[in-house]
Amino acid sequence: MQPYTHFVIGGALGACLFPNEQILQLSCAVGGVIPDLAAAPQYAIDLIAGRKPMTKQSDRLILLKEISHSLPIWILAVIIIIVSKSIWPDFIYQMIMVAMIGWFSHIPVDAISHNNPKFAKEDLTLMWPLGMKMHIGNWDYRYDYGVLKPKPFELFLCVALIILVAIFNVVR
Secondary structure, eight states, rough: OOHHHHHHHHHHHHHHHSOOOOOHHHHHHHHHHHGGGGHHHHHHHHTTTTSSSSSOOHHHHHHHHHHHTTTTHHHHHHHHHHGGGGSSHHHHHHHHHHHHHHHHHHHHHHHHOOGGGGGGTTOOOOOOSSOOOOOOOOOOOSSSTOOOOOOOOHHHHHHHHHHHHHHHHHHO
């Protein structure tokens, strides 16, 4: 999915789990988009250079995206954060753990929405460094390299989830 959709999905998950706790909802939303931040510098550099964004991705960028989208790395990060709980102030620790919930929401969404053979070289396994792919859907969210326009289903999903967030924050 597009980075903004991951942000909305994370925010909606945060609204469901933490109604009327906007800081925690925002933490969950930010966590949902964190894995895509690895590609943001390349996207910006391509735009500034007048190139079509993301058409040429280095092996280093693909590795960074693999690491940021890896379920095993996510699990390791959660374990490290839990073990290091004593070094964090309680509220910061809570925000970090909630951001991890958002980060985790990113992985299954990408597993069902990254399935176009055109992008196979740059697509993520979601299981780095285990060398196996975790793709369970047959839908792809992308029109082309660097195109941030949502497909109709993705647009519907974003609008529906924004409404859900509003409901969870007003009704409760």
